[in-house]
Amino acid sequence: MEDRTIRVLVAKPGLDGHDRGVKVVARGLRDAGMEVIYTGLHQTPQQVVETALQEDVDVVGLSILSGAHMTLVPRIKEMLKENGLDDVLLLVGGIIPEEDAEKLTSEGHADRVFTPGEPLKKITACIFDWFKAKPGS
Template structure:
């Protein structure tokens, strides 16, 4: 592979909206850090605008949104729209939580990356982010 990463992959992990359950997000953040990535965790109750602005400021390669509230069909399209407005076409938008498979398919058709249900191996998530970034980002 010619495009060897010369710095750690930077990932922003976010909880959007009123969803106050962040154990899964913290587990993922720790696992990604253990996989050698730089992780910025925004904490609870972020707005889509706050997430995208933080991602811009931190120059991240990927945004991971953890969502358990059922608002995924609103949150992911809003974040994707803001990312497009800001020219963040080479930043991965991924995430996970309680998202029905049919909704996952619809979101992926709208440009959202893979979404992961509870119980997904953290190695699988880290590998997906790593492979996507290697393929889509230029360093």
């Protein structure tokens, strides 16, 4: 495992302004020792991917509570790939019905979906485990 700080971009794509969850997660990840960059609200998929590229992040976490996840997540995944960021861990959190969460992960649009009530340590553990197992790490 590389001995360096994991860099995470947390992002709010779409028009949704619910930022309680994203801010709590951002702080939790920072307190767990990660470097966290927060995009702020109302980001287009383009803006999210550009920031991921500029900030050279290992992980992108998307927070969506507006119901637009089935449109936004696949778009962002697609654009990440187009920009050579296929190896970025893509996590999604928010109000995501189970059926949609299943679809997002099984079809490869996201690596993992977290829904309401998940403890912070589950999210941090997910990132640490992935980073440890990452090829080349």
